[in-house]
Amino acid sequence: MASNAGQTGFLPTGAALFCTIPDIFYLVELVFGGLVLCLVASTKLEPNNPQGYVIFVTIFCFLMTFLWLIVFATGCHRNKSSWATADVACHGFASLLYLSASVLLAYIAIFYGNLTSLSPIVPEEITLTYKLNIAAVVFAFLTTLLYVVHTVFSALRWKSF
Template sequence: MASNTGQSGFLPSGAALFCTIPDIFYLVELVFGGLVLCLVASTKLVPNNPQAYVISVTIFCFIMTFLWLIVFVTGSHRNKSSWASADVACHGFASLLYFSASVLLAFITIGYGTFNKGALEYKLDVAAVVFAFLTTLLYTVHTIFSALRWKSF
């Protein structure tokens, strides 16, 4: 009988993907990453470079997570342990990128505050920081559960 955490030595595909613990995070990561992208894109880019980095990270991770989801849903991974290790590496890299972007976004939001911004834009920046850290947490939890599954192979 397959365990609910996906740690029974197999990689799910198709509809079974949405029943295992590490893989159920794909949709939540996509939603929260999209929220971060929308919130950062809706504010004025002051200063330009740090927020451009945050947008680049969110776009990269969104596309990477979506493509990874498609690989697992279509069953292209063929149930091999190399895909499990690639899943750990992929989500670990995404969590590091999101952590760096979250810290940078928080630093810029705290540093500039309401300087040259209205109260609404400041609230959007604060919401972007909160969702960026939540997305970082989701990617980190996904990495931990994927590592546990990889270890079971």
């Protein structure tokens, strides 16, 4: 796999985008972010406020990452250092958003876990919601990790400009 570690001032375009680190993380971030969105949206959104924030963060980061991928794939960035700076800032912000959403989602999963442990007879809907929230928490933290790793590698590339 090619890396741009030895090249200074290089921002890939086109197909080269999928062969360089950190840009290879775009697709994985989109897939895992989409999984988090699907898992959270398939549950009963209760309590509304934290779950609504998680939905907002997943949609915002999904669209932001997709648009950023399009900008880099089409070559609109013209290989300028300001785009490398914006890339670090964009993914750093997404990392913070996903971390906050992941923590809130873990809180909701604990809430549903407590509901399932209170009674020996638990409705199947609560158990299913609990399991979906646990899966969403795992993928949300993995997506957070991907955004953090992308931020670190983008910062290393930014330093080379």
